[in-house]
Amino acid sequence: MPLMKRILNHILIGLLAFCIYTCMYAIRKPYTAFTYSGFVFLGLPLKAWFVIAQILGYALSKWIGIGFIGSLKKTNRLQVLLILLTVAAFPLLLLPYTGIEVQLLCMFISGFPLGLVYGVVFSWIEGRRFTEFLGAILACTFVFSSGFVKSAALFLSATMGWSEFQTPGYMALIALATAFPMAILINRTSDPDELDIQHRKLRLHADQATRKSIFKDLGFPLVLWIIAYFMLTLIRDLRDNFSAEILKEQGINDPGIFLSLEAPASLILVFLVSLTGIINRHDNAIRVINYLSMTGLLLLLVSTLSFLNGGMYATTWLFMVGLGCYVGYILLNISLFDRVISISGYNANAGFLLYIADAWGYLGSVGITVSRYLLPGPDSWTQWLGYITMASSIVGLMAFIMASFFSSEDLREKQEQLPLSATQ
Numbered sequence: 001m002p003l004m005k006r007i008l009n010h011i012l013i014g015l016l017a018f019c020i021y022t023c024m025y026a027i028r029k030p031y032t033a034f035t036y037s038g039f040v041f042l043g044l045p046l047k048a049w050f051v052i053a054q055i056l057g058y059a060l061s062k063w064i065g066i067g068f069i070g071s072l073k074k075t076n077r078l079q080v081l082l083i084l085l086t087v088a089a090f091p092l093l094l095l096p097y098t099g100i101e102v103q104l105l106c107m108f109i110s111g112f113p114l115g116l117v118y119g120v121v122f123s124w125i126e127g128r129r130f131t132e133f134l135g136a137i138l139a140c141t142f143v144f145s146s147g148f149v150k151s152a153a154l155f156l157s158a159t160m161g162w163s164e165f166q167t168p169g170y171m172a173l174i175a176l177a178t179a180f181p182m183a184i185l186i187n188r189t190s191d192p193d194e195l196d197i198q199h200r201k202l203r204l205h206a207d208q209a210t211r212k213s214i215f216k217d218l219g220f221p222l223v224l225w226i227i228a229y230f231m232l233t234l235i236r237d238l239r240d241n242f243s244a245e246i247l248k249e250q251g252i253n254d255p256g257i258f259l260s261l262e263a264p265a266s267l268i269l270v271f272l273v274s275l276t277g278i279i280n281r282h283d284n285a286i287r288v289i290n291y292l293s294m295t296g297l298l299l300l301l302v303s304t305l306s307f308l309n310g311g312m313y314a315t316t317w318l319f320m321v322g323l324g325c326y327v328g329y330i331l332l333n334i335s336l337f338d339r340v341i342s343i344s345g346y347n348a349n350a351g352f353l354l355y356i357a358d359a360w361g362y363l364g365s366v367g368i369t370v371s372r373y374l375l376p377g378p379d380s381w382t383q384w385l386g387y388i389t390m391a392s393s394i395v396g397l398m399a400f401i402m403a404s405f406f407s408s409e410d411l412r413e414k415q416e417q418l419p420l421s422a423t424q
Contacts (some may be wrong), residue, residue, distance in 0.1 A: 014137035026175035033150035034164040058109030059362035069119030084113040093169035135334030136273035224403035231396035235360030296327030
């Protein structure tokens with residue numbers, strides 16, 4: 001394929017992946033812009049129940065996705081993606097017309113297919129020499145789209161007169177209509193070429209035996225990276241799901257605040273993730289990812305200590321928490337697991353590693369949300385996020401340090417076993 005055509009193909013894949021995953025966020029996240037004040041069920045606020053119900057569905061799909069995404073074939077991924085988005089959207093239309101029990105069931109049903117969308121979209125991106133560049137574009141959705149969707153939800157609710165129960169369903173329909181043509185287009189883009197395969201391995205569906213072999217080869221470092229990812233997910237989800245409550249506690253009610261918190265971080269993260277893509281040797285790239293992730297966790301610790309001691313504004317702190325958390329979270333998602341597969345010697349996809357990490361991460365997210373109401377602790381979401389951020393940052397930092405130490409020699413040896421063409 002000519003160079004210019006290859007470049008345009010990759011840019012198109014990145015942009016389409018960004019749009020599709022933004023549509024996923026437009027189905028998943030609009031309700032988090034609202035607080036649902038005054039609605040209580042079994043002693044807990046309705047907003048907390050919505051978060052728990054959706055994350056339970058999301059977490060369950062991550063466990064199923066370990067095998068499902070790992071064995072996903074390219075021939076049917078378009079149909080799978082369209083079905084997942086459709087099944088996720090329509091339960092939200094029932095929210096204004098049902099009781100709380102059915103609303104919770106709708107949130108659970110909607111969350112379940114959404115948990116599989118990332119693995120399907122990532123299958124168009126992984127296994128390329130430009131995976132980090134494409135992943136950087138996709139990674140913007142983790143940060144930018146969450147803020148954009150929440151700001152859009154508040155704007156549409158105010159201008160269109162939609163209630164907090166109507167807005168999620170109507171936005172889901174808009175997202176669905178937008179995602180369908182984008183999905184059809186991305187399915188028509190070119191697969192990885194021969195140079196991609198030489199550098200990143202041929203990506204095939206991985207059976208159970210292959211998945212076990214990969215995990216066995218790098219078992220301990222993988223466990224440590226998953227522990228770090230678990231901690232980063234706790235911080236990310238608390239900040240993302242309850243930022244409306246935190247801002248309300250600080251007396252901030254600007255609908256555009258969500259977007260202003262996330263947009264600058266998106267640009268920084270695109271640069272950092274893309275930077276790892278220029279590193280040819282996979283062992284060196286993994287080492288750099290470890291160092292960058294540690295730096296992000298240190299930023300979390302310092303900014304949180306400063307905020308809790310009155311040395312930082314709430315909005316600045318929320319920005320720092322987002323930036324510091326997403327550095328490691330996105331690099332693990334987009335680059336590290338893809339590099340591990342590239343250096344492993346197996347022709348498997350990286351999706352199952354992502355889903356092992358995600359499954360544990362979202363299970364922990366449910367636990368932290370429930371603990372906020374069942375265990376003694378701070379009364380405010382602001383303090384809760386602060387304490388969880390400090391504890392999770394320390395554990396995550398230790399996990400990255402140990403993973404870097406225990407994996408360095410093994411990864412170097414695996415790198416030396418690769419053919420020269422794989423690192424050029």
